[in-house]
Amino acid sequence: xxxxxxxxxxxxxxxxxxxxxxxxxxxxxxxxxxxxxxxxxxxxxxxxxxxxxxxxxxxxxxxxxxxxxxxxxxxxxxxxxxxxxxxxxxxxxxxxxxxxxxxxxxxxxxxxxxxxxxxxxxxxxxxxxxxxxxxxxxxxxxxxxxxxxxxxxxxxxxxxxxxxxxxxxxxxxxxxxxxxxxxxxxxxxxxxxxxxxxxxxxxxxxxxxxxxxxxxxxxxxxxxxxxxxxxxxxxxxxxxxxxxxxxxxxxxxxxxxxxxxxxxxxxxxxxxxxxxxxxxxxxxxxxxxxxxxxxxxxxxxxxxxx
Numbered sequence: 001x002x003x004x005x006x007x008x009x010x011x012x013x014x015x016x017x018x019x020x021x022x023x024x025x026x027x028x029x030x031x032x033x034x035x036x037x038x039x040x041x042x043x044x045x046x047x048x049x050x051x052x053x054x055x056x057x058x059x060x061x062x063x064x065x066x067x068x069x070x071x072x073x074x075x076x077x078x079x080x081x082x083x084x085x086x087x088x089x090x091x092x093x094x095x096x097x098x099x100x101x102x103x104x105x106x107x108x109x110x111x112x113x114x115x116x117x118x119x120x121x122x123x124x125x126x127x128x129x130x131x132x133x134x135x136x137x138x139x140x141x142x143x144x145x146x147x148x149x150x151x152x153x154x155x156x157x158x159x160x161x162x163x164x165x166x167x168x169x170x171x172x173x174x175x176x177x178x179x180x181x182x183x184x185x186x187x188x189x190x191x192x193x194x195x196x197x198x199x200x201x202x203x204x205x206x207x208x209x210x211x212x213x214x215x216x217x218x219x220x221x222x223x224x225x226x227x228x229x230x231x232x233x234x235x236x237x238x239x240x241x242x243x244x245x246x247x248x249x250x251x252x253x254x255x256x257x258x259x260x261x262x263x264x265x266x267x268x269x270x271x272x273x274x275x276x277x278x279x280x281x282x283x284x285x286x287x288x289x290x291x292x293x294x295x296x297x298x299x300x301x302x303x304x305x306x
Contacts, residue, residue: 019296023295029292033286037285037286044099046096047096051096054092054093056093058097059089059250061087066087066088066089072267072268073085082270082274085271086258086261086264092274095255095275095278097249098252098254098275101235101250101252102235102252102282106229106232106235108166109235110230112170113174113231114177114223114227117174117177118178121177121178121179122185125181126185135182142172142175145172150168160246165238165239165244169231169235173231176223177224184216188215218297221297222297225289225290229286232282236251236256238253239251240254242257253279259271259275260272
């Protein structure tokens with residue numbers, strides 16, 4: 001009589017991307033942050049539809065319906081869902097258009113700064129010697145320049161604009177990532193796979209971009225994600241000080257600056273609450289998601305979570 005054979009359970013191999021996604025799905029804080037950011041992107045995309053549905057363009061003043069007879073902005077209600085500002089403009093619509101500015105500035109400036117930081121960090125870490133010394137001193141020089149003082153000088157000469165805000169943010173944001181990438185490349189350039197590529201006749205740039213760069217994916221993703229909220233805060237700071245987005249275009253920092261004028265926020269609390277809350281939750285969500293990505297891309301953390 002033959003004994004029944006027990007079939008071994010099927011073994012499925014998961015990719016690094018699949019393991020990262022599975023870890024993030026189990027992390028409630030990261031999942032909640034990702035959902036909030038997805039809703040924020042949707043909120044920014046439907047800004048024109050929101051203006052059409054309410055009948056309130058972002059820069060149009062509704063002094064008859066948005067202001068009381070005493071000239072005080074009306075609060076949240078049926079006509080203005082999040083209230084009106086001191087000029088009778090719809091706060092909800094302007095908040096949606098401000099989200100567009102914040103997301104565009106945050107993503108574009110972060111990606112540009114990350115590209116510069118990655119390139120400078122890889123060149124400095126790989127070649128070393130005088131190249132490393134010169135680039136490291138350039139990093140130190142940029143980090144020693146006062147951010148607000150340089151922004152004020154540039155705005156006074158060139159005038160406030162969105163491209164100038166992005167350029168200032170990029171100029172002051174790439175240095176931290178460049179230092180991190182430099183240290184990682186110094187540790188990787190003596191590894192066996194780099195020596196093997198060099199022995200096979202690969203050139204310097206081929207080794208940098210084909211062998212070293214793929215091994216830097218984890219720190220690049222993490223730091224690029226964490227750079228986005230910093231860029232958003234930088235843009236809000238510039239707009240708050242009158243050095244960013246030019247009025248009457250909406251931005252969260254500009255809305256806060258307008259609310260602080262003449263202390264109008266003492267009677268119209270919604271002018272500070274909603275832009276400030278949007279700025280706080282957005283930066284918090286990006287930071288929480290960045291922390292989740294850091295843990296998800298760390299194999300040691302994944303093993304502890306099992």
